[in-house]
Amino acid sequence: MKKNVLIIGAGGVAQVTAHKCAQNNDILGDIHIASRTKAKCDAIVESVRDKGSMKVDGRLEAHQVNARDSAEVANLIDKTGAQIVINVAQAFVNMPVLEACIEKGVAYMDTAIHEEPDKICETPPWYANYEWKRKDRCAEKGVTAILGVGFDPGVVNAYARYGIDTFLDELESIDIVDINAGSHGRWFSTNFDPEINFREFTGTVYSWQNGAWQANRMFEVGKEWDLPVVGKQKAYMTGHDEVHSLATNYPHADVRFWMGFSDHYINVFTVLKNLGLLSEQPVKTAEGLEVIPLKVVKAVLPDPSSLAPDYTGKTCIGTLVKGKKGGQPAEAFVYNVADHKEAYLEVGSQGISYTAGVPPVAAAILIAQGDWDTQTMVNVEELDPKPFFEVLDRIGLPTRVKDAQGDRPWSE
DSSP states (O other), X not given: OOOOEEEEOXXXXXXXXXXXXXXXXXXXXXXXXXXXXXXXXXXXXXHHHHTTOOSXXXXXXXXXXXXXXXXXXXXXXXHHTOSEEEEOSOXXXXXXXXXXXXXXXXXXXXXXXXXXXXXXXXXXXXXXXXXXXXXHHHHHHTOOEEEOOBTTTBHHHHHHHHHHHHHOSXXXXXXXXXXXXXXXXXXXXXXXXXXXXXXXXXXXXXEEETTEEEEEOTTSSEEEEEETTTEEEEEEEOOOHHHHHHHHHSTTSXXXXXXXXXXXXXXXXXXXXXXXXXXXXXXXXXXXXXXXXXXXXXXXXXOGGGGGGGOXXXXXXXXXXXXXXXXXXXXXXXXXXXXXXXXXXXXXXXXXXXXXXXXXXXXXXXXXXXXXXXXXXXXXXXXXXXXXXXHHHHHTOOOEEEETTEEEETTO
16 A cells, blocks of 8 residues: 655645645655745645644645656655655656656656647647656556546546446547636736646647647637536637547547636737737847746736635536447536635635646555555546546545436436
């Protein structure tokens, strides 16, 4: 049984992950939090203690680490005795952290595809450019590596697997829909790291349709969705991590990702992009100072974690699968609704961080218990979703299903 968790990262998602690990430390053991800035880790430790999140007495410690240095991460794994590493830092550090985990033979998980700072929207399937190249080494060393186990990617991949296995005989399409119907009260802000957020939307929108990769521009394809709780919402087809693995595992189906954006967000985004302020390439100011425009924009926007106290409203994120059952058309929408205010009251974070930070803890619990200790590299849709849903139900992200029979909890 694997125990003792090392959390890499100290943002809003890491805060949620730390609280949830603490609430389940009878299973997960010692908890360590590490990032480049130890003060941020100290603040998370203080938040966990202030809210009394520790289920049983145990170690809860903060550390400093340069996560881009595999040797430093490996040394910290040795120092902490961690057997499970939860990487919720920026996606730029995925490969160094994964390499350290392979070297030390400990379990690894992350919540997004690896990115290189000077590259945006890489050739699909993106996972094949970095993570999947290390799959054989994970299998050879018996290293469990669960890729993209946030909410999207992550839980929505499990929703796809469950919906396909439970409600369909023949699969035709997978549509992931992410709607944030909340309000943070700021003139403009992103819900997670602005640099990662904008990079996600400045490149080509890749989808898998008609048995091939299709390319569109951001905000080119939109449609209105009528969803549980949040009602009718406009969403746009967007490139996203889970499309790359789901298209590989379900090549005969169309796979698309849709995200909701307000007109205000689109207007601000468009102006910033047209001015060149979302570029990841360095430019020189008149004074000869070299800057990266995207990092400047990030520096002047609100820290997403600062949005939490004022955030109200709900999210609805789910996966719609369509196909046939018994020769007849069939579909099912598997989803979750989360509340921003409830997330803040529980762990001091807003709902977007909550939905991203809870799933890797559920996965860590399943690794610790042996259910998901795969000893190889997998994407979430390759795993049995039912144990995942059972843990998610218990720790704060209940799963529901809407199909021809009605809207109900998945287990009914």
